[in-house]
Amino acid sequence: MPASMETVAIFGVGLIGGSFALALRKAGFQGRILGVSSPATIERALELKVIDSGVTEEEAATAADLIYLAEPIHRILERLPALNRCVKPEALITDAGSTKSTIVERASREISRCQFLGGHPLAGKERRGIDAADADLFVGRKYVLTPRSGADTATPAAALLLEWISKIGAIAVLADPDEHDRAVAYTSHLPQLASTALAALLPENDRKIDLSGPALVDMTRLALSPFETWHDIFSTNKPAIQQALSNYIRTLQAFSVMLDSQRMKEQFDRAAGAAKRLRSDE
Amino acid sequence: MPASMETVAIFGVGLIGGSFALALRKAGFQGRILGVSSPATIERALELKVIDSGVTEEEAATAADLIYLAEPIHRILERLPALNRCVKPEALITDAGSTKSTIVERASREISRCQFLGGHPLAGKERRGIDAADADLFVGRKYVLTPRSGADTATPAAALLLEWISKIGAIAVLADPDEHDRAVAYTSHLPQLASTALAALLPENDRKIDLSGPALVDMTRLALSPFETWHDIFSTNKPAIQQALSNYIRTLQAFSVMLDSQRMKEQFDRAAGAAKRLRSDE
Numbered sequence: 001m002p003a004s005m006e007t008v009a010i011f012g013v014g015l016i017g018g019s020f021a022l023a024l025r026k027a028g029f030q031g032r033i034l035g036v037s038s039p040a041t042i043e044r045a046l047e048l049k050v051i052d053s054g055v056t057e058e059e060a061a062t063a064a065d066l067i068y069l070a071e072p073i074h075r076i077l078e079r080l081p082a083l084n085r086c087v088k089p090e091a092l093i094t095d096a097g098s099t100k101s102t103i104v105e106r107a108s109r110e111i112s113r114c115q116f117l118g119g120h121p122l123a124g125k126e127r128r129g130i131d132a133a134d135a136d137l138f139v140g141r142k143y144v145l146t147p148r149s150g151a152d153t154a155t156p157a158a159a160l161l162l163e164w165i166s167k168i169g170a171i172a173v174l175a176d177p178d179e180h181d182r183a184v185a186y187t188s189h190l191p192q193l194a195s196t197a198l199a200a201l202l203p204e205n206d207r208k209i210d211l212s213g214p215a216l217v218d219m220t221r222l223a224l225s226p227f228e229t230w231h232d233i234f235s236t237n238k239p240a241i242q243q244a245l246s247n248y249i250r251t252l253q254a255f256s257v258m259l260d261s262q263r264m265k266e267q268f269d270r271a272a273g274a275a276k277r278l279r280s281d282e
Numbered sequence: 283m284p285a286s287m288e289t290v291a292i293f294g295v296g297l298i299g300g301s302f303a304l305a306l307r308k309a310g311f312q313g314r315i316l317g318v319s320s321p322a323t324i325e326r327a328l329e330l331k332v333i334d335s336g337v338t339e340e341e342a343a344t345a346a347d348l349i350y351l352a353e354p355i356h357r358i359l360e361r362l363p364a365l366n367r368c369v370k371p372e373a374l375i376t377d378a379g380s381t382k383s384t385i386v387e388r389a390s391r392e393i394s395r396c397q398f399l400g401g402h403p404l405a406g407k408e409r410r411g412i413d414a415a416d417a418d419l420f421v422g423r424k425y426v427l428t429p430r431s432g433a434d435t436a437t438p439a440a441a442l443l444l445e446w447i448s449k450i451g452a453i454a455v456l457a458d459p460d461e462h463d464r465a466v467a468y469t470s471h472l473p474q475l476a477s478t479a480l481a482a483l484l485p486e487n488d489r490k491i492d493l494s495g496p497a498l499v500d501m502t503r504l505a506l507s508p509f510e511t512w513h514d515i516f517s518t519n520k521p522a523i524q525q526a527l528s529n530y531i532r533t534l535q536a537f538s539v540m541l542d543s544q545r546m547k548e549q550f551d552r553a554a555g556a557a558k559r560l561r562s563d564e
Contacts, residue, residue, distance in 0.1 A: 122495030144493060173492055180493060186483055187494035191501040194476050197533040199553035201468055201526075202560070209559055210455055211426060211462060212469035213404030215504055216560060219473040222497055223557040227550035235542035244483075245538045249531050251479040256527045260517035268509035271481035275505040277491055278484070278498060 003090060003156030005164070006031040009060035010068045011079065013037040013045045015125060016096045017070030018133025021050045023168035026135040036060045037130075044130050061086035066161065069095035073232035076103055080110040087114040092157035094119045098184070100146045100177035102236040108148065117158050118146040118177060120184075121170060126224055139169035146177040185240035189233060190248055192222050193241075199223035285372060285438030287446070288313040291342035292350045293361065295319040295327045297407060298378045299352030300415025303332045305450035308417040318342045319412075326412050343368035348443065351377035355514035358385055362392040369396040374439035376401045380466070382428045382459040384518040390430060399440050400428040400459060402466075403452060408506055421451035428459040467522035471515060472530055474504050475523075481505035 008024065010017040013035040021033050035042055035051035042054030061067060061083045069076045076095050083093060091114045097103050100118045107116040123141040125132050143165045147153045153162065153174065165172045175183070199220040202208050234241060258264045290306065292299040295317040303315050317324055317333035324336030343349060343365045351358045358377050365375060373396045379385050382400045389398040405423040407414050425447045429435045435444065435456065447454045457465070481502040484490050516523060540546045 122493070124495070124497070142492070142495065175489070175493060179489060183490045183493035186490050187498045190483075191480060191497050193534065193537050194480060195501065196550060196553040197530055197537060198473060198476060199556040199560075200533055200549050201472075201529055202556040204555075204559070207457070207461060208465045208468050209556075210424070211404070211457060211465035212560060213406070213424065215406070215473050216469045218500060218503060219477065220553075220557040220560060221500060223550075223553040225550075226554065227547040230550070231542055231547075234546070238541055241541060242538050245534055247483055248479055249534055251482055252475065252527055252531055252534075255475050255479060256524050259520055259523060260513055264516070265509040265513075267482050268478055268505075268507075268512070271478040271502075271505040272508065273486075274481040274484040274491075275502040277486070278481075278494060278502060 003065070003092075003160045005029075005065045005160050007034065007064050008032070008066045008068060009034040009036060009055070009064035010051065010070060011036045011057075011060065012069065012071035012075070013041050013051060013130055013133075014070065015128045015130075015132045015137070016121065016123075017068060018045060018048075018050045018130045019123075019135065019137035020068055020070065020096070020121075020168075022133055022135035023138055024164060027164065027167035027169075029164070031065075032063075034060050034063065041130055048130065048133070050130065050133060057082055058086050062088070064088070065091055065157070067091060067093040069093065069097070072228075073097045073099060073103065073236055077106050080107055084111050084113050087111075089114055090157065091115075092117060092155075092161060094145075094161060096121055098188070098233045099236040100144075100180045104146055104148060104177040115152070115155055115157055117152055117161065120144040120146070120180065123170075126221070128229070136169070138165075141170050142173045143170035144173045144175050144180055146175055146180050148177070181237050182240045185237055185244040189237060189241045190244045192225065192230065193245065194248065195220055195222035285347070285374075285442045287311075287347045287442050289316065289346050290314070290348045290350060291316040291318060291337070291346035292333065292352060293318045293339075293342065294351065294353030294357070295323050295333060295412055295415075296352065297410045297412075297414045297419070298403065298405075299350060300327060300330075300332045300412045301405075301417065301419035302350055302352065302378070302403075302450075304415055304417035305420055306446060309446065309449040309451075311446070313347075314345075316342050316345065323412050330412065330415070332412065332415060339364055340368050344370070346370070347373055347439070349373060349375040351375065351379070354510075355379045355381060355385065355518055359388050362389055366393050366395050369393075371396055372439065373397075374399060374437075374443060376427075376443060378403055380470070380515045381518040382426075382462045386428055386430060386459040397434070397437055397439055399434055399443065402426040402428070402462065405452075408503070410511070418451070420447075423452050424455045425452035426455045426457050426462055428457055428462050430459070463519050464522045467519060467526040471519060471523045472526040474507065474512065475527065476530065477502055477504035
């Protein structure tokens with residue numbers, strides 16, 4: 001029996017959840033889009049025509065063919081038992097959490113009545129919330145899915161999700177949950193900490209701010225990101241982040257010693273090569 | 283006697299020197315602009331109408347009212363004795379070197395026949411060279427001058443330079459040379475090393491590049507910068523950079539311990555505050 005996707009329920013109608021709803025609509029999705037969020041967010045989401053109606057967790061879980069969990073990681077984890085009680089057996093639950101091992105592991109234990117397939121769209125904005133939602137947020141961005149086995153992406157419901165990911169302009173990338181978490185420790189969590197640490201070294205009323213140019217502005221953009229966004233990420237990926245930090249610190253210590261020597265040129269060449277590869281991959 | 287600025291000589295007609303020439307013209311400078319650079323650069327600078335003629339070091343020094351040194355720091359240092367032999371007594375020598383203590387100290391010993399006033403425009407681009415030169419490069423950017431005393435900016439020639447800095451759209455900032463170097467260790471040299479170290483942690487053919495989003499692209503932009511630009515900066519500001527690196531490493535070590543604790547929220551708040559101040563200052 002081919003899967004159908006008539007009703008989508010978005011849990012957490014903020015930047016990511018709201019953008020996913022808008023992107024589905026823009027890509028031609030004709031079904032219903034339900035939202036589960038705070039009353040204020042639901043009101044705004046209805047005003048902005050991001051969702052068709054605001055519903056309870058139970059109503060959403062009972063009706064949806066696709067359940068899209070875009071809340072903070074700890075809320076995603078808390079929802080799983082209740083969702084499992086209400087879901088339709090042919091439904092698919094996916095999420096947009098920034099770490100995957102904990103969520104996928106918990107879902108494997110707690111979601112038994114339908115399929116769960118973890119996800120992580122590599123897209124974002126400095127601004128959060130429903131007002132920042134954007135139908136084009138995922139265009140050209142990678143959208144990671146973290147199946148536990150190859151069979152997880154071969155189900156009709158998963159094939160349909162993959163189809164919509166492609167229709168909204170994103171590029172699906174498959175990764176093992178642990179591999180994902182080890183990689184994003186370097187590509188997302190470490191850059192965040194590197195930026196926050198740079199900004200934390202600028203005390204108030206300091207002459208340094210007078211004597212700063214565009215490079216520092218760029219390098220402290222991520223430091224504007226609030227801790228609320230990061231707490232759950234840090235608590236669910238701690239060993240990998242500490243490992244990445246430790247390698248980063250070791251690299252900086254080596255730089256301090258070789259600063260103006262020719263060995264430093266090799267490091268610059270190697271880094272520039274990696275920075276170019278990142279861009280050719282964009 | 284009021285200073286006049288009929289002839290400007292640019293040493294090193296690359297991104298900064300070429301942009302300064304173009305910016306002067308755009309701001310209404312009617313005098314002659316001479317260039318001292320490699321034959322290939324002079325040819326291109328003439329083609330692009332950045333300079334009026336290419337001349338020798340001696341011709342430039344003999345004729346110029348303003349001598350603008352925009353070569354790498356070691357070349358600036360090498361030029362000083364020969365310039366001192368040829369300059370007009372009422373001329374002003376300034377430079378655009380990214381570190382100031384070494385240059386200002388050497389100039390105080392070697393430039394006796396005219397005034398020297400160190401400078402550092404806080405502007406740049408990823409691309410270097412005459413083809414990247416841009417009349418608007420300095421617009422809205424800070425332009426640091428590093429007098430050794432208040433009298434240094436009160437001379438007629440210095441007043442005229444300050445006037446042109448303002449006419450090209452830049453914002454003059456005065457700083458002591460050592461204070462400048464200690465500050466830019468944090469605001470420019472450390473961000474460069476932080477970016478290079480992040481990129482150096484991405485080995486070839488690594489899955490990390492597949493699993494990276496826009497944050498890493500931003501944070502590795504500086505890593506594209508070649509070591510040639512940085513060698514002289516590192517060698518003339520080593521203790522201050524090592525001090526900044528050591529504070530940065532200490533901060534990252536503390537982050538690793540407090541990662542998901544409430545103390546980390548204070549660090550994020552503090553960093554976000556500094557990042558906002560940087561932007562309000564823009």
